[in-house]
Amino acid sequence: EAPAKEALCRSCHGKAGAAPIMPAYPKLAGQNKAYLVSAIKAYRDGERKTGMAAVMAASAMGLTDADIEALADYYSSQ
Template sequence: MLKKVNIALSSVVLLVATGIGTQAQAADGAELYKTKTCWSCHGKDAKTPIMPIYPKLAGQNADYAFNQMKDIKSGARSNGQTAAMKGVMGLVNEEEMRAIADWLSTQE
């Protein structure tokens, strides 16, 4: 049984090391962007927000986007633009925020 676990673990490490795991993460970020309702305001393509005051998220630096989401969720960022986001941020955890931010950074 231990040998099977070690083989499975080795396979996961190999997949991630070769970049196959990153494709799954990117797909997860795209799916989370939809299921967590980000697209409702920022547009299905993350480039066409429903209001001009909402930011275009496609191509955004992943760390910047992740930190903005974290700050909005924690209340560290609480300007006028964050009121609408505050409720939505309750739907995502940090791992999901990271996946969304990473995916957004790959969009052009």
């Protein structure tokens, strides 16, 4: 069951993060949880500036640490 804020991610990364809408966007399904947490936080906290950083920072801005845990749990288990 997807976390509440998953819909925002789905808009670019696709259902269960398995089918990104652009080939340059990463698949999230089955990715390591700890990597997902560090990547999302790096975007949220403005540390990661490459690729789609602007969109990702805006998307991640409203996420709490607990949200990020729940999303990383969800995607790593897909």
